[in-house]
Amino acid sequence: MLFVCLVAGFFTADIISAEWTYDNQGNWSPSVCIEGPHQSPIALSTSLAEEADFPPFRMDGYWQNMSTILQNNGHSVTIRPNHQKHIPRIHGGGLSGKYKLDHLHFHWKSEHTMEGQRFPLEMHMVHYHEKYSSYQEASDYAAEGGVVVFAVLFYLSPDDVEEFNHVLKAVLHVQKHENQQTELDGFVIKNFIPMDVAGFYRYNGSLTSPGCNEGIIWTVFVHTLPISQAQVDVFRSIRTRHNKPLEENFRELQPLNDRHILIKISPVGVSAGQNLFAGNANVFLVIFISIKYCFSG
Numbered sequence: 001m002l003f004v005c006l007v008a009g010f011f012t013a014d015i016i017s018a019e020w021t022y023d024n025q026g027n028w029s030p031s032v033c034i035e036g037p038h039q040s041p042i043a044l045s046t047s048l049a050e051e052a053d054f055p056p057f058r059m060d061g062y063w064q065n066m067s068t069i070l071q072n073n074g075h076s077v078t079i080r081p082n083h084q085k086h087i088p089r090i091h092g093g094g095l096s097g098k099y100k101l102d103h104l105h106f107h108w109k110s111e112h113t114m115e116g117q118r119f120p121l122e123m124h125m126v127h128y129h130e131k132y133s134s135y136q137e138a139s140d141y142a143a144e145g146g147v148v149v150f151a152v153l154f155y156l157s158p159d160d161v162e163e164f165n166h167v168l169k170a171v172l173h174v175q176k177h178e179n180q181q182t183e184l185d186g187f188v189i190k191n192f193i194p195m196d197v198a199g200f201y202r203y204n205g206s207l208t209s210p211g212c213n214e215g216i217i218w219t220v221f222v223h224t225l226p227i228s229q230a231q232v233d234v235f236r237s238i239r240t241r242h243n244k245p246l247e248e249n250f251r252e253l254q255p256l257n258d259r260h261i262l263i264k265i266s267p268v269g270v271s272a273g274q275n276l277f278a279g280n281a282n283v284f285l286v287i288f289i290s291i292k293y294c295f296s297g
């Protein structure tokens with residue numbers, strides 16, 4: 001009988017720890033989530049950051065039309081490449097080696113704050129070092145730079161943003177139940193990355209959900225992109241395993257402790273308040289280059 005109780009107790013405890021939610025953040029396990037000194041997210045601001053110079057990022061495969069699987073995993077919406085021959089890879093930007101895209105997912109509201117502001121949406125692009133065979137393997141080597149995450153923050157726009165419509169149609173297909181998934185073809189990641197990626201924050205942190213692995217190299221782009229409230233509300237409508245809408249899925253800010261935040265200032269010199277989707281950015285760059293050419297010539 002005692003044995004049965006012990007076994008039952010073991011499984012109950014296991015189920016409780018497996019059922020982490022955004023309402024029980026103080027009880028997340030493993031213990032590094034609570035006690036780890038280098039957890040994410042953190043508050044970012046130019047006044048806290050030291051200016052640093054990093055070489056430019058080199059991004060390969062972010063402009064292609066990808067076949068992906070979009071899933072409601074009960075904690076977020078994830079998008080991962082599906083039977084994709086050419087997996088997007090990134091290097092440069094002070095990273096050692098090339099990193100392959102594993103998946104991307106969204107948090108509503110944002111997890112990181114910039115200059116004290118929390119944004120309505122944050123996208124995380126999770127990558128792993130190409131020397132590992134999978135993200136799962138790389139995450140065992142997180143402390144040695146196995147995993148890097150790139151974050152894009154989205155600000156509230158009065159208008160719907162065309163680029164999101166295709167994705168949100170797929171979100172509606174997986175809205176009702178945890179683990180529902182659907183194919184999402186024609187997904188172009190670059191549409192969700194600012195045109196100017198030269199300005200970014202860099203710091204060492206953790207995964208922002210259990211297991212909270214530390215040693216993750218974070219890049220948070222300074223430039224933000226637009227999304228409308230109606231579009232954010234589609235994300236907020238997805239349901240958890242308890243059949244409740246996942247209204248918010250952001251982790252509270254974590255203490256900085258002994259860490260340094262670095263910032264690379266974009267040489268293009270657009271202020272952080274200006275936000276560029278790809279089309280507008282091209283126009284801006286042409287004007288910028290033309291003005292520069294006229295005045296230097």
Ligand SMILES: [Zn+2]
Nearest residue numbers: 105107124208
């Ligand atoms: Zn995340």
